[in-house]
Amino acid sequence: MRQELDDVQLIERSKKGDVSAFEQLVLKYEDKIYNLCRHMLGNAHDAEDAAQDVFLKAYQNLNKFRPEASLHTWLYRIAVNTCIDYRRKPFFESLFKSSKEGDEFVEELPADSPSPDRLYESKQISNAIQLALGRLSERLRMVILLKEIEGLSYEEIADVLDVSIGTVKSRISRAREELKKLLKKFMEQK
Amino acid sequence: MRCSKAHKLISPYIDGELPEREVSELEGHMKVCDKCRAEFEEGNDLHNLFANMAVFKAPYGFHKRLMANISSGKTREISGIPVFVRFAEAFVIIAIIVIGVVSGSFLIQGFIPDKTKEVMASLSLDVFDSAPPDSLGGVYLAMTEERNEE
Numbered sequence: 001m002r003q004e005l006d007d008v009q010l011i012e013r014s015k016k017g018d019v020s021a022f023e024q025l026v027l028k029y030e031d032k033i034y035n036l037c038r039h040m041l042g043n044a045h046d047a048e049d050a051a052q053d054v055f056l057k058a059y060q061n062l063n064k065f066r067p068e069a070s071l072h073t074w075l076y077r078i079a080v081n082t083c084i085d086y087r088r089k090p091f092f093e094s095l096f097k098s099s100k101e102g103d104e105f106v107e108e109l110p111a112d113s114p115s116p117d118r119l120y121e122s123k124q125i126s127n128a129i130q131l132a133l134g135r136l137s138e139r140l141r142m143v144i145l146l147k148e149i150e151g152l153s154y155e156e157i158a159d160v161l162d163v164s165i166g167t168v169k170s171r172i173s174r175a176r177e178e179l180k181k182l183l184k185k186f187m188e189q190k
Numbered sequence: 191m192r193c194s195k196a197h198k199l200i201s202p203y204i205d206g207e208l209p210e211r212e213v214s215e216l217e218g219h220m221k222v223c224d225k226c227r228a229e230f231e232e233g234n235d236l237h238n239l240f241a242n243m244a245v246f247k248a249p250y251g252f253h254k255r256l257m258a259n260i261s262s263g264k265t266r267e268i269s270g271i272p273v274f275v276r277f278a279e280a281f282v283i284i285a286i287i288v289i290g291v292v293s294g295s296f297l298i299q300g301f302i303p304d305k306t307k308e309v310m311a312s313l314s315l316d317v318f319d320s321a322p323p324d325s326l327g328g329v330y331l332a333m334t335e336e337r338n339e340e
Contacts, residue, residue, distance in 0.1 A: 019261060026253045034248040048249055055256050125242040147205065148240040154207050173201035176233055183236065 007071040015062050022062075026055055029072060032150065033079050039145050040083040042134060050086050054079045069159075076150070076160045080142055087138070132182035136175060143168060144175040191219040196226045204233050 007028075013021035033054050038047035057078050058065075065074055133141050146152045146160060154172075158165045199216045202208045208216065220227040302310075321327035 019257065022260070023253060023257050026256060030248040030252050031246075034252065035246045038246040039243075044246075044249070047246070048252065051248065051252070052256055052259075056259065059260055122242040123244075125239055126244050129239060129243055148237065149243060154202070154205070169198075169202055169207075172205070173198070176201055176236055180232055180236055183239065 008067050011062060011065060011067070011071065014059070022059055025071070029075055030055075032072065033075055036076065036079050036145065036150055037083055039130070039133070039149050040080075040142070041086055042130065046086050050079070050082050053082050057082065070156070073152075073156055073159045076146065076152070076156075077162070080146075080160060084138065128183060128185075129179075132179050135182060136178055140171055140175040140178065143171040144179070147172055191215050193219075193223060193226055196220070196223065197229065200226070200230050200233055203230070204237050 007025065010021045010025050014025065030051065034047060034051040037050040037054070038044065041047050041050060054075060058075060065071070133145070136144070142161065143157060146157045147154075152160065154165050154168045157168045161168070196216055196219050199208055199212055203213065203216055220230055321331055323329075323332065
């Protein structure tokens with residue numbers, strides 16, 4: 001509750017032209033938004049552009065933000081829509097842009113993976129999941145990313161995607177079914 | 191509980207989104223149903239695999255670049271792709287296909303053997319007479335022409 005109050009105060013200050021208040025919000029949410037964009041788009045270049053656009057859109061539309069809503073849900077909604085736009089970028093544009101994996105500036109692997117073998121295994125699994133996610137439909141990919149990567153509740157996901165909780169429930173279930181088929185090899189090794 | 195109902199509850203159970211009453215119902219069912227228990231275990235394994243996913247942090251200087259753009263009032267074009275770009279893209283793709291088909295049909299002429307060309311020429315409509323002189327139609331046409339001349 002305290003956190004939400006702080007967000008509201010920072011937004012109010014930002015609306016009055018206090019740029020440093022908006023900067024504090026950016027610092028607070030930049031990693032979460034970038035992480036979502038990175039997983040949604042699959043490459044660092046587009047992810048940074050998209051994440052920058054998310055905050056620019058948020059800044060330009062601060063007056064549309066309802067104080068009773070959650071800021072991080074609002075930012076996630078903007079991020080999801082921005083990433084959808086990026087995925088639909090013109091075919092020719094994508095031909096001239098690098099989209100290879102592993103061109104990351106900062107990458108943080110799970111804290112419980114100290115040994116090189118474990119790190120390698122994590123990387124392999126991470127790549128396999130990324131590939132499998134790429135084969136899901138956009139609707140299913142979004143919902144499973146918001147759940148498994150961002151850790152949002154069903155209610156928050158429903159709010160971000162503007163769908164019912166029942167829809168979120170069934171999409172997550174379907175996404176898991178498809179991922180199980182796609183990742184069968186890795187699942188059997190576990 | 192039926193397996194079909196259990197199937198619907200397994201995913202929310204993994205996510206901790208199931209009401210207490212349904213949790214105990216599902217757990218009771220999985221104690222006696224190997225199939226549903228196996229389905230839960232598979233789903234849970236998948237859920238645990240996600241713990242291996244890399245967590246990406248915003249690149250160094252991300253917020254400085256953003257704030258510089260905001261402070262300078264520079265709001266670069268935001269991701270929306272104009273409709274005309276999409277139409278132009280579709281037009282270029284169609285044009286490439288049409289040019290390919292037309293130039294391909296010209297090119298293929300050079301590869302047709304002479305014998306095939308003769309056969310194709312013999313099929314030309316120029317040498318086709320719709321009413322040969324000794325046919326009923328030919329006789330009728332000749333008579334009509336004679337009558338017209340008179």
